[in-house]
Amino acid sequence: MAEIGRVRIRIPSSIKQGDVVKVRVLVIHPMEIVQRRDGKPVDKNYHFINRVVVTYVGKEIAQFETTQSISENPFFSFAFKATEAGPLKVTFLDTQGGRYEGTTDIKFS
Amino acid sequence: MRQSRHRAAPAVLVAVLFAAGCAQSETKGVSGLPPTPWVSRAVPEAKGDFKTLPDGKRQALRYRGWTTEDFGEYRTYAYDDSRPAMAPGRGAMPAVAGDPKKGRSLFLARSLGPCTGCHLIQGDDVWPAGNVGPDLSTFGDRRLPDEYVFNMIYDPRHIFPNTTMPPWGTAGVLKPEDIVHMVAFLKTQKGPLRPEKDSERNPETRPKPVGFGDNLDSTNNPAVIRAESAESLWVRKGPAGKSCAECHPGGPLQAMKGVATRYPKYVAHYRRVMSIEDFLTVHSPETTGAPMLAQSADNLDMTMLVKMASNGMPVAVDLASPEHRAALDRGMANFNKRVGQRNHACADCHASGKGADRFLGGRFLGNAQAGLTRHFPTWRTSQADVWDMRKRMQWCLTPLGMNMLPADAVEYAELELYLTSFDKGKPMSVPGIRH
Numbered sequence: 001m002a003e004i005g006r007v008r009i010r011i012p013s014s015i016k017q018g019d020v021v022k023v024r025v026l027v028i029h030p031m032e033i034v035q036r037r038d039g040k041p042v043d044k045n046y047h048f049i050n051r052v053v054v055t056y057v058g059k060e061i062a063q064f065e066t067t068q069s070i071s072e073n074p075f076f077s078f079a080f081k082a083t084e085a086g087p088l089k090v091t092f093l094d095t096q097g098g099r100y101e102g103t104t105d106i107k108f109s
Numbered sequence: 110m111r112q113s114r115h116r117a118a119p120a121v122l123v124a125v126l127f128a129a130g131c132a133q134s135e136t137k138g139v140s141g142l143p144p145t146p147w148v149s150r151a152v153p154e155a156k157g158d159f160k161t162l163p164d165g166k167r168q169a170l171r172y173r174g175w176t177t178e179d180f181g182e183y184r185t186y187a188y189d190d191s192r193p194a195m196a197p198g199r200g201a202m203p204a205v206a207g208d209p210k211k212g213r214s215l216f217l218a219r220s221l222g223p224c225t226g227c228h229l230i231q232g233d234d235v236w237p238a239g240n241v242g243p244d245l246s247t248f249g250d251r252r253l254p255d256e257y258v259f260n261m262i263y264d265p266r267h268i269f270p271n272t273t274m275p276p277w278g279t280a281g282v283l284k285p286e287d288i289v290h291m292v293a294f295l296k297t298q299k300g301p302l303r304p305e306k307d308s309e310r311n312p313e314t315r316p317k318p319v320g321f322g323d324n325l326d327s328t329n330n331p332a333v334i335r336a337e338s339a340e341s342l343w344v345r346k347g348p349a350g351k352s353c354a355e356c357h358p359g360g361p362l363q364a365m366k367g368v369a370t371r372y373p374k375y376v377a378h379y380r381r382v383m384s385i386e387d388f389l390t391v392h393s394p395e396t397t398g399a400p401m402l403a404q405s406a407d408n409l410d411m412t413m414l415v416k417m418a419s420n421g422m423p424v425a426v427d428l429a430s431p432e433h434r435a436a437l438d439r440g441m442a443n444f445n446k447r448v449g450q451r452n453h454a455c456a457d458c459h460a461s462g463k464g465a466d467r468f469l470g471g472r473f474l475g476n477a478q479a480g481l482t483r484h485f486p487t488w489r490t491s492q493a494d495v496w497d498m499r500k501r502m503q504w505c506l507t508p509l510g511m512n513m514l515p516a517d518a519v520e521y522a523e524l525e526l527y528l529t530s531f532d533k534g535k536p537m538s539v540p541g542i543r544h
Contacts, residue, residue, distance in 0.1 A: 010328050026328040075328060 004028055007102025009090060014109045021082045025090050026075045027100055033068040051093040052076060056106070057086030082106050145380055149515035150390040151403035155500070157513045169512065172500075180510045183449045186520045188439070194447045197266040198279030202259045205286055207293025215287050216294060222277070224291075226470045229311060230298055237471030240312035241457075241464040242274060249299040258292045259285075273463055275451040280510070282450065312468035321490060324542040325420065332488035332495045332540035336413035343414065347397025353411075356396065365418035370425040370537060373526040375432035382436045382522040385412045386497055390517055403516040409495050413486050416539035424483055424532045433526065440527030443520060444477070450510025455524075458505075472544075480532035482525065484541025491544050498525055 010024040027049070035043040052064040061080055076090075085107055092100040149156050159167045159179060167179040184192040216224045217235065225235055227242035261268055263278030263285070277283040283291075308314045327333040343361050344354045357364035373384040379391060389408050393401035401408045427433045444455045458464035458474045465476035475481045486497040496504075499516040502524070507513055514520055 008327050010326060024328045026334075028334065073331070073334060 004030065005092070005098060005100035007090060007092065007100055009088070009102045009104040011088070011104055011106070015082050015106060017082065017084075017108050019082050020079050021106070022077065022079050023088065023090075024075070024077050025102065026073060027092050027102070028073055029092070029094065029100075031068065031070060031072045031074060047094060047096050047098075049074060049092050049094045053091045053093070054078070054080075055089045055091070056080060057084055082108070147381060147515075147517065147519050149403070149517055150394075150400070151516040152405050155402075155404035155503070155516035157503075157515050171507065171513070172503075175504075175507055180450055180512045183510055183512075185448055185511050185514060186443045186446065186506075186524070187514060187518075188520055195276065195279060195452050197264050198276065199260070199267070200263045200278045200285045200288075202256055203285045203289060205289050207255075207289045207291075209290070209294040209297045212290035212292070212294025215283070215291055221282055221287075223470075227274070231302065233306060233310070236310055237315075237468070238310070238312060239468040239470045239472075241467050241469055241474070244311075244313070245295060245298055246302055247298060247300040249296045255292050255296075258295060259288055262288045262291060273453070273457040275453065280450050280452060315468065318473050318544065321542045321544075324484065324488075324538060324540065330488050330540060330542045331493075332413065332486070332542065335410055335495055336417055336540055339407075339410035339414035342407060342411055345397075345399075347393070347399035349396065349398030351397050353397065361414050362418045365415045367419050367422055367425075369416040369419040369539075370422050371427065373522050373529060374427060375430065375436060377432075381519045382432075382526050384498070384522055384525055385415050386499065387517045387522055404497070404500060409486055409497055412497060413495070413540050416486075416537060419537045420539060421536050423534045423536055424529060426526065426529050426533055428530055428533065436523040437527050437530060439520075440523040440525070443524050444527055448509075448511050449506065453509050455505075477528055478531050480528075480535055482529045483532045483535055483537045484539060484543070486539065487541035487543050489543060495540065498528075 006028045008026045011021055012019075015021055029049055030047060031049065032045075032047040034041050034046040046068065048068045049066050049070070052066060053060060054062040054064075062078060064076065066074070080088075086105070087103050088106050089101060089103045092098075094100075154170055154172045156170070158170045160170060162168055167181070168177045169179055171177060184190050184194070213230075213232075215221060216230065224230075225238045227239045229235065229238040229240065229244045229246055231246050257268075262283065264276035265272045265274045266276060275282070278285065278288060305311055305314070309316070322329050324330050325333060327337075340361065342353075344352050346352045353361070354364075369385055372388070373382050375381070376383045376388065381387075386403055386408055389401045389411055390403050393399050393407075393411075399407075401411065428437065444460075447454050455477065456463055458469060459477040459481070461476060461478050464474045465478070467474055482498060485501070486495050487501075488494075489496050497516075499521050502521055503513040503516065
């Protein structure tokens with residue numbers, strides 16, 4: 001598998017101020033689930049992303065709470081209104097304390 | 110040669126092999142000779158092997174979910190298969206009363222043809238129909254004699270010698286009684302036609318597929334992420350204590366730049382045409398000591414990694430050397446060779462003026478002459494997996510009633526070379542994303 005925690009962000013190639021921009025984010029993560037037998041966890045050593053935080057020019061604009069039911073190498077897509085130029089940062093936090101960040105610059109053309 | 114190896118490290122492999130290729134063709138004159146028998150180095154389900162069941166029946170070992178039926182009685186693409194094409198046959202029309210209802214369900218039966226894969230008939234439940242063959246919605250208006258229609262379905266080659274339609278009776282797919290019912294059904298197909306409720310029902314008015322977006326965007330094509338995992342394979346030491354990176358310095362993107370544009374190519378050392386996949390099956394064990402069986406995950410990932418280093422560069426396969434000319438001839442002959450229970454050739458579905466750019470059921474058939482090769486290995490959205498061209502070929506042919514050849518067979522390699530010749534000069538874009 002490719003290295004864990006590598007974040008890729010895709011935004012449209014040309015953005016105008018005030019546009020509603022669709023962002024596509026993918027992170028490399030195994031998203032290991034809790035193994036259960038007869039309703040009891042047999043392997044508590046689970047490892048999945050449980051929080052995604054999006055900040056735009058230093059301000060938090062969105063937060064997602066995620067569960068083990070999301071696939072390996074999860075892909076997220078969301079839209080936001082590009083009001084000013086600056087960095088868009090997406091941070092992934094997992095159950096084992098992992099913290100993976102990806103940043104892209106919002107520029108107007 | 111030793112010197113060039115040190116000086117021009119990135120192109121080592123190709124330079125060495127190319128030089129060796131010239132030498133051999135001059136001294137031995139191998140051009141035109143059929144390739145030597147090849148020992149397959151493919152994963153078990155890609156080898157085309159069989160197992161014998163307790164009751165003595167042979168069962169094919171194929172990929173999970175594929176048919177295990179043995180089609181051994183029908184001819185294949187193997188160069189040593191010299192059996193003649195299936196001879197046209199004639200069946201006596203049995204004296205049973207045709208039942209149009211039975212005929213219609215036979216016409217739609219997925220386990221038989223299905224006839225609707227190529228022919229449109231009336232009915233909103235007919236979906237998806239194809240248009241490789243003529244629209245039969247008003248066939249009854251033509252008032253053709255029953256016997257003529259019976260013979261047309263039993264073995265159309267008496268009437269149309271070069272038809273794409275399989276000889277359903279001669280091949281034993283349809284029994285003579287079945288055909289009588291179908292003849293009765295076809296007589297009921299009369300105009301005037303009611304207006305279509307759904308324009309997608311008729312393949313003539315159905316929109317053509319538009320694709321799945323940017324195939325090189327890792328957030329769009331899962332195969333890109335898989336290919337990147339081969340970067341760790343690139344530096345991993347095999348049992349022989351060496352890794353790819355030690356002989357090919359500079360990272361895969363630099364070291365392999367442009368290499369894939371020249372494949373499939375004749376590799377003199379192995380005396381056969383090889384794709385990247387084929388070459389890795391022997392090159393990896395001989396250098397790093399690690400096996401890289403055809404169709405294995407390692408082989409696919411490494412093939413994608415090597416090919417991605419040539420993305421954007423034009424396909425530059427050699428079409429002029431004697432070895433390649435002979436291989437192209439054999440590949441073209443196989444493209445047009447009728448094989449299997451359905452007596453089909455590749456050309457039936459993938460040549461302009463035949464099935465290419467038409468619908469086979471819901472599937473839009475690719476056009477070989479427009480180039481079908483430069484995005485392989487490709488992500489298949491319908492399979493959620495990466496397939497190389499060999500698996501695609503094996504899949505194409507198994508439902509047509511033919512035993513598959515091993516994934517790394519010379520026959521497939523030369524067919525692939527022939528198909529790649531149509532892509533010459535066009536930019537590579539690996540991995541692709543297709544249905």
